[in-house]
Amino acid sequence: MYEKILMAFDGSETSRLALAEALRVAQVTGGRLCVAHVIDVVAPFGMGLTYVPVQLLAAYREEAKKQLDAACAEAKAAGVKCETELLEVAGITQSVADCLQACASRFGAQLVVLGTHGRRGARRAFLGSVAEAFVREADCPVLLVRGEPA
Numbered sequence: 001m002y003e004k005i006l007m008a009f010d011g012s013e014t015s016r017l018a019l020a021e022a023l024r025v026a027q028v029t030g031g032r033l034c035v036a037h038v039i040d041v042v043a044p045f046g047m048g049l050t051y052v053p054v055q056l057l058a059a060y061r062e063e064a065k066k067q068l069d070a071a072c073a074e075a076k077a078a079g080v081k082c083e084t085e086l087l088e089v090a091g092i093t094q095s096v097a098d099c100l101q102a103c104a105s106r107f108g109a110q111l112v113v114l115g116t117h118g119r120r121g122a123r124r125a126f127l128g129s130v131a132e133a134f135v136r137e138a139d140c141p142v143l144l145v146r147g148e149p150a
Contacts, residue, residue, distance in 0.1 A: 002029040006109035008100055009035045011067040014115035014147030019071055021145045022113040026080040034107045035071045036085040037064045038096045097133035113143045
């Protein structure tokens with residue numbers, strides 16, 4: 001039961017809460033954790049951007065790697081086997097949720113743990129919900145961990 005658990009981690013307080021929950025589940029089930037971070041350079045810059053400076057992308061990757069390493073260290077300290085995945089959105093036709101779906105399939109995830117920011121109204125309409133988009137297409141159970149309402 002839940003031998004392979006995928007969790008999305010972006011360093012936010014909400015994803016930290018989700019990591020803690022994923023670790024609790026992994027400890028109880030003896031599961032292995034895959035912590036994934038998705039870099040989305042399309043969303044912050046909009047659809048008109050055709051070039052992302054190499055230095056900016058390198059900085060995003062470096063910061064993501066630090067976050068993944070910290071999450072993996074936390075998992076190992078909790079006695080949970082852990083691996084990491086650094087993913088990148090591949091253009092305007094792919095979303096963060098799509099990247100996570102592909103990762104879940106590759107990993108063979110039996111459970112996916114996601115933080116949800118609890119956005120409502122216009123903020124949700126403009127910013128969207130990765131968790132909501134992921135749940136709509138999920139092939140396995142998804143555990144949503146709520147953060148503070150924004």
